[in-house]
Amino acid sequence: MLTDLYIPGDSLLHRARPAWKLAILFLYCTALFVVTHPVVLTLGLLLVALGYGAAGLSPRDAFTAIRPALFVLVIIFAAQLWLAGLSMAVYVTLRLMALLLAAALVTYTTRASEFTEGIMALLSRAPAWVPKDKIALAMSLVWRFIPLIRAQFDEVREAQRARGLERNMLALLVPLVVRTLKTADEVAEAITARSLD
Amino acid sequence: MTTRDITLIALFAALTAVMAVFPPIALPILPVPITAQSLGVMLAGGVLGAKRGGLAILLLLVLVAIGLPLLSGGRGGLSVFFGPTAGFLLGWLVAAFVIGWMTEKYWDGLSFVSATLICVVGGIGVLYAIGIPGISLMAGVPISKAFMGSVTFIPGDIVKALVAAAVMVTVKKSYPIIGQAA
Numbered sequence: 480m481l482t483d484l485y486i487p488g489d490s491l492l493h494r495a496r497p498a499w500k501l502a503i504l505f506l507y508c509t510a511l512f513v514v515t516h517p518v519v520l521t522l523g524l525l526l527v528a529l530g531y532g533a534a535g536l537s538p539r540d541a542f543t544a545i546r547p548a549l550f551v552l553v554i555i556f557a558a559q560l561w562l563a564g565l566s567m568a569v570y571v572t573l574r575l576m577a578l579l580l581a582a583a584l585v586t587y588t589t590r591a592s593e594f595t596e597g598i599m600a601l602l603s604r605a606p607a608w609v610p611k612d613k614i615a616l617a618m619s620l621v622w623r624f625i626p627l628i629r630a631q632f633d634e635v636r637e638a639q640r641a642r643g644l645e646r647n648m649l650a651l652l653v654p655l656v657v658r659t660l661k662t663a664d665e666v667a668e669a670i671t672a673r674s675l676d
Numbered sequence: 677m678t679t680r681d682i683t684l685i686a687l688f689a690a691l692t693a694v695m696a697v698f699p700p701i702a703l704p705i706l707p708v709p710i711t712a713q714s715l716g717v718m719l720a721g722g723v724l725g726a727k728r729g730g731l732a733i734l735l736l737l738v739l740v741a742i743g744l745p746l747l748s749g750g751r752g753g754l755s756v757f758f759g760p761t762a763g764f765l766l767g768w769l770v771a772a773f774v775i776g777w778m779t780e781k782y783w784d785g786l787s788f789v790s791a792t793l794i795c796v797v798g799g800i801g802v803l804y805a806i807g808i809p810g811i812s813l814m815a816g817v818p819i820s821k822a823f824m825g826s827v828t829f830i831p832g833d834i835v836k837a838l839v840a841a842a843v844m845v846t847v848k849k850s851y852p853i854i855g856q857a858a
Contacts, residue, residue: 483743484753508758547751548759554825555760555815562817571816578758578814586743586753594742613677617686617735624690625746632694646699648712648839653846656723659687660851666687667680 481625483591484583492534492588497597500585507581511574520574527580534588544583545576552576620666631658681728684853688724688732689739692716693746710832711748717768718799718840721775722791723847725854730773737765763810767803774798779844783854791841799840800833 487493492500511523531541545552552572559568595618602611635654636645644650698712721729736746745752757765775798782790804826811822847853 481744484745485743504754504758544753544755547749547756548761551760555811555817558815558817558821558825562821567816575760575814579755582754582758586755589743591739591743598738598742610677613682616679617682617689617731618738620683620686621689621735621739624687625693628687628690628694629697632697648698648715649842649846651698652715652719652839652843655691656719656843656847657851659691660684660723660847660853663680663683663687667678667683670679670683 481622484586485590486534486536486540486587488535488588490534490588492530492584495588497585497589497593500589504581504585508578511577515570517570520570520577523577523581524573527577527584530581530584534584536584536587540587541580541583544587545579548575548579616670624662627662628655628659631655631662684724685728685732685735688716688720688729689735692720692733692736693739693744696746696748696750710829710835712836713748714768714799714803714833715836715840717772717803718775718795718837719843721772721777721798722779722795722840722844723853724776725780726773726776729776730769733769733772737769740765760811760814761807762814764803764807766810767806770806771798771803774802780854783848786845786848788841788845791844792837795837795840795844796834799837800830803833804830 507523507526510519531538552575555575556568556572559571598618599615602609602614605611632651632655635651635658638654639645639647639650642650692713693716695712695716698715700711717733720732723729724732740746740752741754741757743753747756756762775794778794778798779786779791782794804823808819808822808826811817811825812819815822848855
């Protein structure tokens with residue numbers, strides 16, 4: 480099943496509205512990029528640390544947020560060290576970490592369903608030329624399709640393993656893509672047959 | 677946009693998400709394993725065309741942004757859009773659109789060679805043209821240095837362009853989508 484990166488909790492951050500959290504995140508990032516001063520960065524890092532504390536998240540959660548980018552961060556640190564010296568390297572790397580941590584904080588404290596509800600609420604107020612029904616249909620279909628295609632992929636992989644082709648990219652992809660296209664026809668027919676068009 | 681178009685968009689968003697768990701291609705000469713996910717970007721454009729392909733990738737990115745770990749390595753959430761490689765995600769969107777547009781334009785005589793060229797121009801040229809300035813901006817390094825850091829990924833992307841082209845040509849023969857009245 481599909482699970483989001485939400486970490487349950489009952490803090491102020493968990494209860495705040497997603498739109499507010501997004502607005503604050505954008506303000507935060509803009510501030511860090513517009514004002515390049517060590518004091519601002521220190522304040523920013525403190526603010527993020529406070530946020531993690533307030534949301535009841537552990538340092539391990541913070542590390543999980545940075546880990547995927549760790550490799551790139553090390554390269555950037557090395558490049559800056561070589562190009563501009565130690566202080567600049569530390570500054571740039573810490574700023575990137577602050578951004579990653581702040582963005583992850585919003586993701587950790589907001590359910591995917593809350594964002595979806597927010598998007599749907601926005602859509603209901605959108606002007607007439609926006610194809611709201613179609614956007615809503617696509618959003619709800621994709622939730623169902625990801626487990627479906629994952630199951631189809633497992634089937635294709637099993638079949639190709641029997642042929643000794645499970646590491647052959649083409650032998651995996653072509654059947655999967657053609658199956659996907661067939662599924663599209665079947666699902667579209669089913670939707671049309673129920674007059675949802 | 678018919679219901680079938682919407683279904684195709686949702687299915688290719690899902691397909692690209694599932695490609696994150698494909699077995700990575702290991703090339704003996706490369707230090708970095710190649711994940712199959714950007715192949716999904718090439719295929720979205722190359723199989724569905726510009727508009728549907730671009731929208732499929734947009735839909736995937738929306739799902740990632742609202743907190744689903746659908747990118748390779750289980751990455752997801754807002755932080756991928758605020759990290760140093762955020763430009764490449766935006767680049768995916770444009771790359772899918774450009775590949776789709778070129779595939780539609782050269783659809784009638786589409787061969788393995790022309791499909792490979794389309795994937796290289798869109799999936800490498802356009803993608804890096806957006807991704808590298810992104811690294812440069814986020815990391816404060818000159819564009820030339822950001823380019824040097826990205827060069828190691830190009831051989832893998834060429835392999836992906838070849839695979840994507842082979843799939844595009846096969847699908848054109850067996851289950852064409854673009855040629856039909858959209």
